[in-house]
Every structure is written in C-alpha cells, then in structure tokens.
Amino acid sequence: MGNNSNIKPLQAALLERLPGTRVRERELLCEHTTFKIGGPADLFIEPTSMAELSFVLRTIHEQRVPVTVIGCGSNILVKDGGIRGAVVSVRQMMQIMDCNxxxxxxGSGFMLKDASEFAWKNSLTGLEFAIGIPGTLGGAVFMNAGAYDGEMSNVVTMVRAVDFEGHIKEYDASHLDFAYRHSIFHDNHEVIGEVVMTLExxxxxAIKARMDELTAKRESKQPLEFASAGSTFKRPPGYFAGTLIEQTGLKGLSVGDAQVSHKHAGFVINTGRAxxxxxxxxIQEVQRRVYDEHGVHLEPEVRMIGED
Incomplete structure (x- = not known):
C-alpha cells in the first residue's frame, strides 16, 4: 500500500456505512479499465447513490487522502504503478430515477450504450449517436462525448454533481460550459452523480434502424475485438488524427503488446499484455513521427493517470 498513513482510518470510516465488498484494498485497476491495463489502487470504493457518493467524498476529504474518480475506465490509461490514495468508481450508480x-x-454509472437502448425502447430519439460509444453516462457528459453528428450537449438539460467536500450541486445546461470534448467538470473537478436528458x-x-446502421458502421471501422481506450487522439483542427497516422505509415506500429490498429489508425490497442x-x-512515437511529417501535434484524448 502507498505511503499515505490515512488509508486505514479512511477505510474504517467508510466501512461504518458501506459494505466491505464495496471498499477494497489493493484493487488492480486493469480490471476496471477498457484498456485492461493499470496497477493497484490503495483503496477502491464503489458508491451506489448520490447520498453515498456525498458521504464517500466528504469522508475522504476529512481524512486528507488524495482521490481519483473513474467510471468504467473507457477513456483512461492507468499507469503501471497504480494510483495512490482512494479511487472512487461511480460504475455502480446505475439507477434510473423518475422519468417524465x-x-x-x-445515474452517472449507467452505460451510455444502455441509455441509448433504454431511449429506443421508450420511443425516444436523440441518443442514437451514443449506441457505440464506450463508457458511462457520467464520463460521456464529462467529455461531451459525441459521434456521427451527435453529442451529449444536444440532449443534457441538467446535471447533479458532488464536490470533494461532499456538497451536492445542480447545473442546468447553460452552466455546463460544453465545448468539443469539454465540460465544466474539467475545470471544477466535481463528480457527476446524476444526468437529466430531454429527448424527442x-x-x-426508425430509431432502431439508425442505431443498427451506426453499430454496423462502427464495427466495420473500429478494432472492437481488442482492448483499447477508444479513440486515442483528439481531432486536430482541419484534420483527422487517424488519417494523419495512416498517411505517416504507422498502422501496425508496435511497442511491446501496444499497437496502432491495422483497422483504424486512430486507435492504440492492447493485443495481449501491454x-x-x-x-x-x-503514443509518443506516433506524436513525434506525425509532427515530423505533417507539422501537426496530436493531443491525446485518453487521460493518463497514476504512477509509473
């Protein structure tokens, strides 16, 4: 376990309200990321509601332990040394509250794909674009995820979040500061707990037909058979990252078991035990060679967290 002497007192405080199955020591984060990569968390905590999330974050703050928050780990690369302090996963916050x-x-831990399917089953349109995007609803709002001319900013009308002192906040759409792959939560570092969306x-x-069309398109173009964190690089202005990487001749380039996908050059995949x-x-080699050839700097879309 890390050097933080407050981990044991934190664990004891959390266990006063949460079962031991949702407060675990030395949890390997490779089991909680879509890359299937990542060392251990000193303490791994899974709240299931806004009340629990508020309690967990307040308790961590009181114990002065560093905290990292994840969803299903679909847009992160956890380094091999893992993460010191507490890791809070919102993945179990999956409730569907009152739908009017x-x-x-x-709940923010609900998978985006499942939200898209729930909307379809209720004859609601507006989330078709999300059917193939990996990740949770909270992560999708955090990143303002989008695909095929749709993005979360088009449908989100309100978000409930919790700050690191445990205070619950509400934001309507006009205060979410949505931009390309950005929301206010990049800046205020609050944790998304519940998402309200208004659809048509x-x-x-017709909704199902559009979802099937987008699923087929995604399956034909993306290396879904391999572990990855989705699209590795942000789209540089005026270009497509995958096209630049392919034009540089980097499809199939490997370091260990990490590889630039043959199917889509915009994806770095884990072919085994990367x-x-x-x-x-x-990633650094791809950035260097694309810059040398095209003069374009590729900025990672994947967030790197943890210790080497």
Whole structure:
C-alpha cells in the first residue's frame, strides 16, 4: 500500500456505512479499465447513490487522502504503478430515477450504450449517436462525448454533481460550459452523480434502424475485438488524427503488446499484455513521427493517470 498513513482510518470510516465488498484494498485497476491495463489502487470504493457518493467524498476529504474518480475506465490509461490514495468508481450508480414523458434522469454509472437502448425502447430519439460509444453516462457528459453528428450537449438539460467536500450541486445546461470534448467538470473537478436528458418522441422502428446502421458502421471501422481506450487522439483542427497516422505509415506500429490498429489508425490497442509504459511510448512515437511529417501535434484524448 502507498505511503499515505490515512488509508486505514479512511477505510474504517467508510466501512461504518458501506459494505466491505464495496471498499477494497489493493484493487488492480486493469480490471476496471477498457484498456485492461493499470496497477493497484490503495483503496477502491464503489458508491451506489448520490447520498453515498456525498458521504464517500466528504469522508475522504476529512481524512486528507488524495482521490481519483473513474467510471468504467473507457477513456483512461492507468499507469503501471497504480494510483495512490482512494479511487472512487461511480460504475455502480446505475439507477434510473423518475422519468417524465421525454425526460430521463439516470445515474452517472449507467452505460451510455444502455441509455441509448433504454431511449429506443421508450420511443425516444436523440441518443442514437451514443449506441457505440464506450463508457458511462457520467464520463460521456464529462467529455461531451459525441459521434456521427451527435453529442451529449444536444440532449443534457441538467446535471447533479458532488464536490470533494461532499456538497451536492445542480447545473442546468447553460452552466455546463460544453465545448468539443469539454465540460465544466474539467475545470471544477466535481463528480457527476446524476444526468437529466430531454429527448424527442420518434418512430421506434426508425430509431432502431439508425442505431443498427451506426453499430454496423462502427464495427466495420473500429478494432472492437481488442482492448483499447477508444479513440486515442483528439481531432486536430482541419484534420483527422487517424488519417494523419495512416498517411505517416504507422498502422501496425508496435511497442511491446501496444499497437496502432491495422483497422483504424486512430486507435492504440492492447493485443495481449501491454503495459502502460508500452502504450505511452507508442503514443509518443506516433506524436513525434506525425509532427515530423505533417507539422501537426496530436493531443491525446485518453487521460493518463497514476504512477509509473
């Protein structure tokens, strides 16, 4: 365990309200990321509600332990040394709260794909674009995730979040500071707990047809059979990252078991037992060679966290 002497008192305080199955020591984070990479967390905590999330963050703050928050780990690379302090996963915050007509209120740990399917089953249109995006609803709002001409800013009307002292906040859409792959939560570092979306009623068959079309398109173009963190680089202005990487001749370039996908050059994949160091070295090599050839700097979309 890390050097933080407050881990044991924190664990004891959390166990006063949470079961031991949701407060675990030395949890390997490779089991909680889509890259299947990452060392241990000193303490891994899974709240299931806004009240528990508030309690957990307040208790961590009182014990002066550093905290990292994750969802299903679909847009992060956890380094091989793992993460010191507490890791809070919102993955179990999956409740569907009161749904009024075309408005959905859903916990931030609910998978985005499942939210898209829930909308379709209720004849609601507006979330079709999200059917193939890996990750949780909270992560999608945090990143303002988007694909195929849709993005979260088009449908989110309100977010409930918790700050690191345990205070619950509410934000309507006009205060979420949405931009390309950005929201206010990049700046205020509060933790998204619940998301309210307003959709439109539509034709159920047409909604499903659009979802099937986007799923087929994604499966044909993306290396979904391998572990990855999704699209590795942000789109540089005026370019597509995958096209630049392919034009530089880097498809198939490997460092250890980390590889630039043959199927889509914008994806770095884990072909077996890649380490975070392998992935980081490969990303840096891709950045260097694309810059040398095209003069364009590729900025990672994947967040790197933890210790070497």
């Amino acid at each position: 007509d075309n408005t959905l209120c859903i 009623y539509g034709d159920k068959a 380490t975070a160091k392998d992935v980081l070295n490969l």
